[in-house]
Amino acid sequence: MTAQVFSRHIETYSLWKAQVAKEIRAYRLWLRRNNLFTPEGDMRLYQLLETLRSDYVTIAFAGEFSRGKTELINAIFFSGFGQRILPSQAGRTTMCPTELFYDRETRTSYLRLLPIETRLTDIPIADYRGMPGQWVEIPLMADNPSEMARVMMSLTETKVVPVADAVKLGFKEELLDESENEPGKVEIPAWRHALVSFPHPLLQQGLCILDTPGLNALGSEPELTLSLLPQAQAVVFVMAADQGVTASDMAIWNEHVASLKDRPNLGLYAVLNKVDTLWDELDSRKKIEKALSRVVRATSRQLELKESDIVPVSAKQGLLAKVRDDQALLLRSHILELEKLLSDAVLGYRRQALWESVIEECAAHVENSLQLLNTRREQLLSQKHDLENLQESNVEALTGMVQKAQKLHEEFKRKQTALTPTQRLMDRQSNILQGIISNEVISQLIERTQGRLMNARTTVGLVRAMREFFTEIDAIIGELSHQADLSNRMAESVYRKFENEFGLQRIEPRLLPARGFRRRLHEFIHDADELSRLMQIALNFESLAVRRFFTTTVAQITEFLQAVRRELHSWGQNALAPLSQQLASQKLTVEQHLQQLQNMQRTGATAAGRIKALNTLVMDLDGEAAQAAQMLETLRSPPPEDEDSNVVAFSRAWQR
Structure with missing residues (x-):
């Protein structure tokens, strides 16, 4: 196992989608060539192509505040920068829901921030996406990691307001920290939502990452629970290994996450982060692993998840190991196990969804076309038979x-x-x-x-x-x-x-x-x-x-x-x-x-000339039918096995 596993799977998935799209485009031309084109059918095939083109693979990270969600994202996806890109230091972490993706329409890099004051309206975040003037936009220098990390610090910004104002904005008073400098006031996030677009190789291939900051966001932004989380192919629920499942963890789990367990084409996983806090030089590695196993079993019972869907990791040590290329530390961090679990499941779920929404329908179209060609062939052979019986x-x-x-x-x-x-x-x-x-x-x-x-x-x-x-x-x-x-x-x-x-x-x-x-x-x-x-x-x-x-x-x-x-x-x-x-x-x-x-x-x-022409037509039809059969076989073929070669590792893709 190498740190390239997620990138390999994404690359294979993207190549598979490209091959499917190629076959659909070829089929559209094939229909015209064989006089089977209809405007309605062609429009439907175009819509299927658009479904492939606009496809995103989404992984959402949820959990209580300060569980290391953002550090986990840095470790899995952005270690190739050689530093933290998203703010995840102690006391300096993302304060609002953040979506990371690549904007295929504008092809630009930016950080867009929606002011927290927009909560004073009843306008959903989805509607604000179409109101660029309501966002604060900061350009990102994607080729300068240090500058990009500096801009990302905007995600940590807060402001101090009276308690009454915070409550009006939808925050629960008991979940807010009192201001150290202004008694009677509380600290709230400066931003309601953030959109981050930049051309990271995985994001360009359709990966979207959602980072949620904790209960105060999930509890006051219905869209996170009703739309963004259910649309993901995987939801990773992050807790702290040294604390186990706390009361606030259970509150988020029960109120916003547990209902996703029965969703088709969505994987739900738990991560016990910060296992390095349990590492003790005086204890053997075996003893520490046993302790982790007990925590995993307890978590499995409490969350009613399979133990195989719960991974103890150290995001901090995993990030450090990747930056330093320390394979021993990387293995001990268990980051690779999580990457393997997510890449297998997430892409499997998304592939199944596309199979149901695109491939099955397209394959049915091709099968119908093959039937039409077979019927046409039978007609031609019948005509040929009649002509052969025609006397000179x-x-x-x-x-x-x-x-x-x-x-x-x-x-x-x-x-x-x-x-x-x-x-x-x-x-x-x-x-x-x-x-x-x-x-x-x-x-x-x-x-x-x-x-x-x-x-x-x-x-x-x-x-x-x-x-x-x-x-x-x-x-x-x-x-x-x-x-x-x-x-x-x-x-x-x-x-x-x-x-x-x-x-x-x-x-x-x-x-x-x-x-x-x-x-x-x-x-x-x-x-x-x-x-x-x-x-x-x-x-x-x-x-x-x-x-x-x-x-x-x-x-x-x-x-x-x-x-x-x-x-x-x-x-x-x-x-x-x-x-x-x-x-x-x-x-x-x-x-x-x-x-x-x-x-x-x-x-x-004489009939001889027409018989010769019919023979040619039948041969042409056989060739066209063979092409359609090959399209059908390609469409219904499972994606190829992942290969280690010719794939850029996501952890190194930005190293120059």
């Missing part, structure tokens, strides 16, 4: 073949005409589905809930109003799921009808994930309901905490419903596309054959 200069037989082709052509036109009312029916069903979750319906529900919150006079009343909102949303999605089931059965019925009555190849229709809609909503509602119960919010809707929580909840649900509407719209446009494509392909083959036969009638040409 047999005008009567040729006329019969022309009439047969004309009849087939008219039959395919009737089939296409029969598809038109069916498409209208599917369009109506798509409109019904979208109407269930229309902007008007959701806006009315939001207004009703706001009224209930305004009239509530107790915490119980506020929680009840929010739960009524969740219940009504759930009922709406329940109706949507029911109608989606009906839509799926309708699509299956149409496909079987055209298969049985018109002799089309059997194709499986694209179905709506009816149960998936409700499952995804239930996950969010569960988290939001728990958070509303645990927040200890104020007694009236004028409370900023309540308004921010409600606004964040509404924003998250609205974003979810917008994604569902896009999916419904796409389904309505493409539900019958494979049938339409099959009919159009077969009709085109018949048209071309009819034209050739009519040309033979006009010119008196």
Whole structure:
């Protein structure tokens, strides 16, 4: 095992994505070359490519204040700078949630800081992302580690305010430190949120890192619990090995992290940091390891996590070992074990998510196209067989073949005409589905809930109003799921009808994930309901905490419903596309054959020339089918095994 493991896995994952994207682009060209192109189908493939392009792999670090989360990030990802990049010294650490990534749109390096005073509004952080004027932006000199580290010290900035002002900003008084110089006042973070973009090799390849500062941030920023943490592929919960699981650790775990355990495609891990505080020169290494094993077992019981998902590490010693290239110290720090665990799990989860959201659908498209080519091949062979039975200069037989082709052509036109009312029916069903979750319906529900919150006079009343909102949303999605089931059965019925009555190849229709809609909503509602119960919010809707929580909840649900509407719209446009494509392909083959036969009638040409042309067409089709089969095999192939060669170690990528 080397310190390059995370970089190797990220590199392999990126190469795999690039290969998938290459195959999808090749398939788009292949469709045009084989007269199977449709605007709707091409747009869907473009959307799948965009999903790959915009893909991020996110690792979130959560835990109580001063557990060494930021030092752990420095040790795992940024040791190649030869110094700390993020502030993690004692008493000088990040004070606000910080996202580290590479901005692919602007391709610039910067530190953006959102002032803490923006908490006085009910605007979610997600909305502020589109308001550049609200952020303080500081350029980063990515080629100067010392200067970059100096700028990053801005993340540690605090300000002194009266207790009442701190409470208004959403802080809990009991979690704040009193100012040493100004009695009666408390110290709070100067910034609400930070965005850091710079071209580190891993960040450029799509890695995103989220650093959270502790309970006062998690407790007062609903987006962290409802959006940012659940969107990660791994959440690393950091504690101190010498303290074990403290009461405040358990508070964060129970209120903000534990619910993530059952999420698909998300790994949840615990880190017992600062194991070097347990190192004792008077004790043997074996005795120390036994002590660590006891702490791991106790942590496993308390957090209900598998022992294999709990890693004792020393971030400080791991960083030092990497900077000094001290392999013995590196092994003793256990940093490599954590890197291996995260890289295997995180990329595995993300790969599975892309498999479900991109590859399965694209592979189904390619399979359908292969079926169309096989049908076209059978048509050509049938035409060839008829021509081979045609006697030389047999005008009567040729006329019969022309009439047969004309009849087939008219039959395919009737089939296409029969598809038109069916498409209208599917369009109506798509409109019904979208109407269930229309902007008007959701806006009315939001207004009703706001009224209930305004009239509530107790915490119980506020929680009840929010739960009524969740219940009504759930009922709406329940109706949507029911109608989606009906839509799926309708699509299956149409496909079987055209298969049985018109002799089309059997194709499986694209179905709506009816149960998936409700499952995804239930996950969010569960988290939001728990958070509303645990927040200890104020007694009236004028409370900023309540308004921010409600606004964040509404924003998250609205974003979810917008994604569902896009999916419904796409389904309505493409539900019958494979049938339409099959009919159009077969009709085109018949048209071309009819034209050739009519040309033979006009010119008196023999069948031999047409038979030769058909042989060439069949050979060409076989070549195109082989290419499509190769695309399908490549798409469905698992990523290659990681290799040690030709990969830049993330810990050394910035050494010059």
